[in-house]
Amino acid sequence: MPHKVFAETASVDGLGIAVLVSVGRHPLTGRTRRADQDARAYELAFSIAGARTALVHAGQNDAESEPALRGYLGMVGAPEAGENTAERLAVIEQAAGADVLPALVNALSELAPELVLCGMRAETGEGSGMLPYLLAEWLGWPIVSGVAQVESVKDGIATLLQALPRGQRRRLSVRLPAIVTVDSAAPGAGPSAFGPARRGVLAVSAAASMPDEARAGWLTAPARKRPKRLKIITASSARDRFKAAAAKTQSGGGKVLTGFSPEIGAEAIQALLKEEGVLSS
Amino acid sequence: MHNDTDSLPRRDSRKARIARNRLHPDHNAVLAEMLGTSRVGPSLWPGPNGLTRRNPHLVGFSSPNGIKRIDRSGAQADTSLNLRTERQAVVVDPRTSVVIETPAFLIAVVPDLPGGRLSAHDRDLLGLARQLADADPAVPGAVLAIVFGAIREDGFGTAGVDRLLHSLTHSPIHSADQSPGLGASSNTQCGPEARLAVLADVERELLPCHWLLPDSPIGGADLGRRLAAKLSERPATQVWQINQDAEGKRCSGLGAAGSTDINRPLPRLVLALPECALPVAMTRHEARPMTLPAPLSRMPGRIQDLGAVAVNPATVALGEAEFILAAGRGVSDWAGFHNAAAVLGATEGASRVAVDDGFMARDRQVGASGTWVTARVYLAVGISGAIQHLQGIQSCDKVISINLDPDCDMVKRADLAVIGDADEILAALVVLQQRIQEKKDAA
Numbered sequence: 231m232p233h234k235v236f237a238e239t240a241s242v243d244g245l246g247i248a249v250l251v252s253v254g255r256h257p258l259t260g261r262t263r264r265a266d267q268d269a270r271a272y273e274l275a276f277s278i279a280g281a282r283t284a285l286v287h288a289g290q291n292d293a294e295s296e297p298a299l300r301g302y303l304g305m306v307g308a309p310e311a312g313e314n315t316a317e318r319l320a321v322i323e324q325a326a327g328a329d330v331l332p333a334l335v336n337a338l339s340e341l342a343p344e345l346v347l348c349g350m351r352a353e354t355g356e357g358s359g360m361l362p363y364l365l366a367e368w369l370g371w372p373i374v375s376g377v378a379q380v381e382s383v384k385d386g387i388a389t390l391l392q393a394l395p396r397g398q399r400r401r402l403s404v405r406l407p408a409i410v411t412v413d414s415a416a417p418g419a420g421p422s423a424f425g426p427a428r429r430g431v432l433a434v435s436a437a438a439s440m441p442d443e444a445r446a447g448w449l450t451a452p453a454r455k456r457p458k459r460l461k462i463i464t465a466s467s468a469r470d471r472f473k474a475a476a477a478k479t480q481s482g483g484g485k486v487l488t489g490f491s492p493e494i495g496a497e498a499i500q501a502l503l504k505e506e507g508v509l510s511s
Numbered sequence: 512m513h514n515d516t517d518s519l520p521r522r523d524s525r526k527a528r529i530a531r532n533r534l535h536p537d538h539n540a541v542l543a544e545m546l547g548t549s550r551v552g553p554s555l556w557p558g559p560n561g562l563t564r565r566n567p568h569l570v571g572f573s574s575p576n577g578i579k580r581i582d583r584s585g586a587q588a589d590t591s592l593n594l595r596t597e598r599q600a601v602v603v604d605p606r607t608s609v610v611i612e613t614p615a616f617l618i619a620v621v622p623d624l625p626g627g628r629l630s631a632h633d634r635d636l637l638g639l640a641r642q643l644a645d646a647d648p649a650v651p652g653a654v655l656a657i658v659f660g661a662i663r664e665d666g667f668g669t670a671g672v673d674r675l676l677h678s679l680t681h682s683p684i685h686s687a688d689q690s691p692g693l694g695a696s697s698n699t700q701c702g703p704e705a706r707l708a709v710l711a712d713v714e715r716e717l718l719p720c721h722w723l724l725p726d727s728p729i730g731g732a733d734l735g736r737r738l739a740a741k742l743s744e745r746p747a748t749q750v751w752q753i754n755q756d757a758e759g760k761r762c763s764g765l766g767a768a769g770s771t772d773i774n775r776p777l778p779r780l781v782l783a784l785p786e787c788a789l790p791v792a793m794t795r796h797e798a799r800p801m802t803l804p805a806p807l808s809r810m811p812g813r814i815q816d817l818g819a820v821a822v823n824p825a826t827v828a829l830g831e832a833e834f835i836l837a838a839g840r841g842v843s844d845w846a847g848f849h850n851a852a853a854v855l856g857a858t859e860g861a862s863r864v865a866v867d868d869g870f871m872a873r874d875r876q877v878g879a880s881g882t883w884v885t886a887r888v889y890l891a892v893g894i895s896g897a898i899q900h901l902q903g904i905q906s907c908d909k910v911i912s913i914n915l916d917p918d919c920d921m922v923k924r925a926d927l928a929v930i931g932d933a934d935e936i937l938a939a940l941v942v943l944q945q946r947i948q949e950k951k952d953a954a
Contacts, residue, residue, distance in 0.1 A: 257770065353768040358748040360736055367740040372704075372813040375733045391820060395728055397827030401817040408813075415828075444745060449774040453765060456751060459786050466605060469584045484910075488917055488930040495929035496939035499890070499911055502927050506909055508834040508888045509855065509944070 245281040245383055248341055250334065250348035250361075251302050251319070252287065253295045262294050264301040267349025269419030271412040275347055276307035276314050278380055283314050286337055288322040288330035291434055303430025304422030318431040328439035331361065335368045336437065344406040345388065350376065350413060356445065359411075366409045374404050376413040533573045606795040611673050614653030618644045619719035620672075621710065622656060623731050627663035629670055632725045632785040637671040639753060639781075639788035640723050644673075646755065652720065655801070657713060659706055667798040671791035676801045678709045703730075704812040707737050712803055714742060726750070726782035735782040746780040751787050753777060824858045829875060829882040832858035834890075835907075837877055840864045841893015841914060844934040848892065851937045854944050860884065862894045878903035893933035896921030913937070 249272045254265030275283045285302055289295070299319055307314045322333045338346065351359030366373035378393040381401070388408065392400045393415035404410075461474075487495055503509045529541045554569035571581035618640045622633035629637075637654065644652035653673035660679070667675055713719065722742075724735035726749050739746040750764040760777040765784070824832065836852045837860035838845075852859045861871035863878060877884050879899035889907040894900060896912075896919055904910060904924075912925035913933045922928040929936055 255767065255770070257768070351768070355767060356748075356773065357765075357767045358736075358746065359732070360739060360746065360748070363736040363740040373737070374814060375736075376728065389817070394819075395831065396833045397822055397824075397831045399820040399822055401820050403815045403817055405813045447775070450766065451772050451774070453770055453772045456786070467584065484922075484924075484926040484928055486917060486922060486928045486930065490929075490931070492931055492935040492939040493943075495913070495931055495936045496943050498927060499913075499929060499936075499940055500943050502909065502911060503834075503855070503888065503890075506888050508857075 245278065245345065246341070246343040247275050247278065247281045247283045247345045247347060248338060248343035249275050249283060249285050249316075250287070250346060251285055251299070252349070252352050252354075253289065253298045254353040262298040264298055264419065264422065265349055265353050266419070267351070267412055267414060267416075269302065269305065270414070270416040271347040271349055271410075272302060272305055273419045274377070274380060274412055274416055276305075277417075278314070278345075278383060281314055281345075281383075283316045284341060284343065285316045285319040286322070286334070286341070287319060288333045288337065288437075289324050289328075290326050291321050291323045291432075296432065299432060300427040300430060301422040303432075304424060304427030305420060306423055306426055315426075317426075317429075318433050321432050321434045322437045323434055323439075324437065325439040325441065327355070327442055327445065329442045330439075331364050331368070332440055333437040334361075334365060338365065338369065344386075344408075345383070346371075346407070346409045348409070348411055350411045362409050362411050369407075369409075371407050371409055372404050373409040373411070374402055375411045376415075377410050378413050378415045379417075380410075533579075534577045604795075606669065606793055609673075609794045609796050611651050611653045611796075614644075614673065615650040616644075616652040616720035617655045617674070617717055618652055618721050618723060619655045619657060619710075619713060619717070620723045621706075621725075621731065621734060622658060623725050623727055623729050624658055624660070624662070624664065625729055627661050629664050629666065630725075630727075631790075632727055632731075634670050634790035635785055635787050636723055636725050636783055638790040639783055640721075641671045641791050641794075642753060642788055643721055643723075643760075646760075654796070655713075655717070655719060656798075657710065659709070668796050669791070671794070671796055672798045673796045674801045675798045676713065676803065678706075678803075702812050702814055702816050703734055703737055704814060706734055707741060709803075710734075710738050711741055716803055720779075721777075722780040724780075724782050726784055732782060735780065739780050742780065744780045745778055746782055747773075747775065747778050748782045750781050750783045753781070753788070824856050825852070827858050829858060829860055829877065829884055832860075832884065832886050834858065834888045835860040835877070835884055835886040836890045836892065837861055837894060838865050838871065838892050839894030840868075841895075841933040842870075842937075844938075845870055847934055847938055847941070851941050854941050854948075855890075857890065858886075860889075862900055863897070891921050891925070892937060894921050895919035896924060 249268070251268040251272065252265045254263045254268070255261070256263050272283070272285070275281065287299055299321065303317070303319055305315070320337065322330070322337055324330050324333060346365070348362055351357045352361075362373055362375070374390055374392065376393050377390045378399065379391040381389040381391060383406070386406050387403050388406055388410075389401065389403045390410065392402055393413040394400055487498055500509070526541050526545060529535045529537050530545055532538060554566050556564055558564040571579050574580045620637055620640045622636065623630055624633065637656070640654045644654050654671055655674040655676060656667060656672040657676045657678065662677065722738065724738070725731035726735065735746060747762050747764050749766070749769070750762045752763040754761060761774055762777045762781060763772055763774045765771070766773040824834070829835070834855070834857045836855060836857035838848050839862035842848050842865065849859070859871070859875055860877040861875045863876055863880065865871045866873055866876045866881070876882065877900060878897070879902045881903060883903050883905070885906050887907070888909045888911070889904050890911045890913070892913045894912070895914060895916060898920075901920060901924055910925045912921045912928040913936050914922055914928065914930060915932065916922070917928070917930045922930070
């Protein structure tokens with residue numbers, strides 16, 4: 231495991247952020263686009279004032295992916311955010327279907343950022359979401375997944391808000407350098423402006439690509455809609471199975487309170503809310 | 512039928528009438544007297560010639576309206592008595608006990624256990640693990656469940672767990688994180704790095720044949736990928752099926768943000784989606800507790816959990832809110848409604864009418880043309896329940912309705928409906944809740 235020693239203390243001024251971006255795929259039209267979570271990751275980098283942001287992409291560089299990559303260059307942070315906006319995007323050219331992990335490890339070792347931001351999983355290819363974890367394992371850095379907000383970066387420690395289901399948040403602190411993946415609950419990416427996207431530079435560099443041999447034997451097909459699971463009936467006799475199949479869904483089983491005072495109605499509602507555990511007290 | 516002391520056969524016409532009338536209160540007694548003991552006997556008996564004899568008159572019973580009924584479920588205990596006996600609810604557990612003393616291999620499962628209990632996703636995953644363990648009856652494998660933190664589940668055995676490894680990796684910094692109101696926070700008692708260290712110990716000591724984890728955002732997806740990176744195994748992610756073909760086991764999973772199906776040979780580590788397999792239903796396993804040898808010294812975690820954050824329910828996206836207070840045409844006191852949402856700690860929703868009339872924002876609309884909500888509790892205030900709105904709340908567990916019209920569709924859908932003026936009831940609810948909060952503050 232290559233272990234690189236980084237500066238122990240990092241002030242927010244000049245905090246090095248690398249945002250790993252990929253080429254996404256529009257779910258309806260199938261066109262290439264900015265990957266949604268990667269764009270959110272870049273947007274999250276804007277929220278850290280006084281940082282230097284570098285955009286890194288490892289993958290194919292062709293006519294189809296260029297507009298998508300320029301989409302990232304067209305994103306411009308608010309003027310008060312400072313010099314967060316990257317004017318160039320480092321493209322590490324790789325063959326189609328190659329494993330981009332070694333190329334990215336090399337690039338990140340050279341770049342030596344303190345914070346790496348990226349989406350949780352790619353929108354094309356395998357999309358397993360393993361890349362940030364493998365990067366963390368190779369670089370020996372901690373990884374925090376599903377972050378919605380960066381609260382502060384101070385003395386080499388970042389305080390983050392992790393998104394949990396049901397809109398809940400958890401506060402975590404992580405020692406830098408670290409890899410942070412960004413959840414779809416993070417603020418949405420702003421629009422991409424045409425001018426900065428044209429002016430931005432795609433700095434293409436070649437790197438040896440490692441073919442992904444294991445994937446050659448896989449069968450890939452467009453996803454079918456999975457059937458809904460039917461009600462599982464485990465009855466021993468035919469009569470019980472018939473009764474379960476013919477049973478009407480329970481409807482109208484609710485309690486109706488008619489002709490009571492508002493106070494009694496409110497008490498009944500409060501009792502149910504308490505029973506369900508949604509009231510805070 | 513006839514009296515032995517008399518030479519002439521005599522008919523008691525009253526008894527004959529009662530014997531014909533199945534509804535007569537003395538019917539059974541008269542029948543028993545007229546037919547002797549044979550009436551009480553079985554409806555099926557071996558005859559003298561070896562033939563089975565059957566008395567069809569003794570099968571079944573009389574229903575309350577005098578019509579003969581035959582109940583073939585076996586619940587009718589003694590049909591030949593012609594009495595409507597009480598249905599005996601004999602609860603027979605159909606599960607068979609399975610004990611695997613010396614397993615040929617282990618299938619390790621790390622369930623999420625939200626709130627200390629097995630979720631439906633966990634049960635599906637254990638069903639998948641059983642599929643793998645029981646694939647070859649000659650070489651039975653055992654399912655090992657590795658669980659963390661406080662456990663409130665006692666049905667591990669019926670869920671299909673043979674061996675249970677309970678790890679209490681409490682690190683002191685995480686013990687402060689127990690806020691009761693948040694269900695998800697119970698999952699955060701030990702950080703992913705501490706859990707990963709335990710799993711690495713299991714890998715070293717027990718060397719499971721397969722690792723199965725839920726691909727769920729509450730922890731399994733993260734832990735599984737960490738484990739895969741640690742073990743240098745390439746996992747199959749978002750798996751929804753495992754099947755066997757001539758060359759071996761293969762699995763199908765989603766790829767490319769759910770737009771493709773990838774079918775590939777089954778790797779050692781699998782992250783599975785909900786409904787990947789049927790949960791265990793017909794067997795009971797022993798869930799024998801296991802312990803590991805003393806763990807190696809642990810590195811201090813680089814990630815510190817500072818606990819759950821109080822989230823303002825008003826800012827939670829409608830689609831993932833847990834408790835929604837939704838307003839419709841029946842609400843006229845809008846300030847009172849917003850106040851009620853704040854006091855109850857609910858996320859605000861609205862019907863199409865309330866949005867069209869400009870009282871609520873468009874992103875708060877619930878229903879087919881707005882947001883399909885997944886709330887656990889949905890409190891509909893003054894909403895009569897258009898079909899589009901009811902579609903939007905299909906996946907809500909508990910629906911409470913406050914409405915003036917007792918015949919509206921929302922009242923039919925609701926688990927609790929209160930008929931009355933929406934504003935008054937909401938105001939009463941706010942007063943009640945505030946009184947409780949004041950009491951709590953004073954205490």
